[in-house]
Amino acid sequence: MDGALKTTPDMITEIVLKSYEKAPDPRTNQILQELIIALHGFAKAVKLTPDELIAATQLLARTGQISDHKRHEFILMSDILGLTMLVETMNDDLPEGAFEPSVLGPFYREGSPEIAHFDNISRGDNDGSPALVSGQVRDIDGNPVVNAMLDIWQTNNNGLYENMDDTQPDYNLRARLRTDGEGTYSFWTVKPESYPIPTDGPVGDVLEAGARHNMRPAHIHFIVSALGYKTIVSELFAREDEYIEGDAVFGVKDSLLVDFTPADEPAVASKSGMENPFWRMSYDFVLVAGDRAQTAFSTER
Numbered sequence: 510m511d512g513a514l515k516t517t518p519d520m521i522t523e524i525v526l527k528s529y530e531k532a533p534d535p536r537t538n539q540i541l542q543e544l545i546i547a548l549h550g551f552a553k554a555v556k557l558t559p560d561e562l563i564a565a566t567q568l569l570a571r572t573g574q575i576s577d578h579k580r581h582e583f584i585l586m587s588d589i590l591g592l593t594m595l596v597e598t599m600n601d602d603l604p605e606g607a608f609e610p611s612v613l614g615p616f617y618r619e620g621s622p623e624i625a626h627f628d629n630i631s632r633g634d635n636d637g638s639p640a641l642v643s644g645q646v647r648d649i650d651g652n653p654v655v656n657a658m659l660d661i662w663q664t665n666n667n668g669l670y671e672n673m674d675d676t677q678p679d680y681n682l683r684a685r686l687r688t689d690g691e692g693t694y695s696f697w698t699v700k701p702e703s704y705p706i707p708t709d710g711p712v713g714d715v716l717e718a719g720a721r722h723n724m725r726p727a728h729i730h731f732i733v734s735a736l737g738y739k740t741i742v743s744e745l746f747a748r749e750d751e752y753i754e755g756d757a758v759f760g761v762k763d764s765l766l767v768d769f770t771p772a773d774e775p776a777v778a779s780k781s782g783m784e785n786p787f788w789r790m791s792y793d794f795v796l797v798a799g800d801r802a803q804t805a806f807s808t809e810r
């Protein structure tokens with residue numbers, strides 16, 4: 510047609526942005542506008558082809574198809590792309606020195622048994638090498654936080670959580686524990702092991718395409734909460750683990766590194782009916798004032 514202008518990519522972006530600009534909720538409006546700018550900008554930056562767009566939609570379709578009430582592949586996808594850690598870190602509002610958050614992961618279960626100090630959360634026959642974990646919960650000024658709740662979960666030496674492993678007792682290596690009058694806590698467990706995240710779905714395809722491994726460095730998960738303090742969902746990582754530099758889900762932070770050191774203390778071991786020698790790990794959690802919150806989300810495994 511004489512005089513008609515050929516439609517350009519920028520004209521498309523402009524039309525699409527305009528079509529969404531009347532979203533009445535300001536936050537929804539902002540998110541939609543920025544999403545379109547980022548998506549279109551991405552497609553232009555890589556000059557996305559029609560075949561690649563179809564491949565991307567198929568990857569997303571498979572991500573949904575493999576998800577069920579026990580497996581949330583979209584969360585795992587967000588984890589391996591670093592989006593979960595970016596969002597957690599961007600929103601934590603915590604001062605220097607406070608216990609930092611990390612990913613919740615897909616293996617949290619509510620309702621872990623409440624234990625007493627020096628109880629052993631390893632209830633399996635062959636969970637691994639015994640470790641005594643202890644420390645204190647404090648506020649940012651150094652005062653002990655009495656009656657804080659630690660919700661704890663970890664793998665055994667197979668690198669498996671109990672609900673993924675028929676050989677372990679129900680709720681093995683899971684517990685809730687309260688701090689005492691001095692804000693201290695202590696429990697026996699086993700030294701955790703590094704473990705792989707599942708690669709039989711689209712997450713595995715993305716890891717492979719990026720030439721990345723699927724291992725997480727050994728860690729113990731903690732949710733630390735107390736009345737009048739912000740609830741923190743996090744993990745503590747074994748500093749010496751071979752995968753400490755390349756966590757598949759980017760959960761490692763400097764302040765979350767811990768040392769498992771050999772302990773030769775027969776009196777301490779025998780008092781709890783444990784074998785000597787054992788591993789020791791200690792960590793002090795620093796909470797900041799705020800609202801106690803429920804755990805964000807969890808699939809049932």
Ligand SMILES: [Fe+2]
Nearest residue numbers: 614616728730
């Ligand atoms: Fe984990």
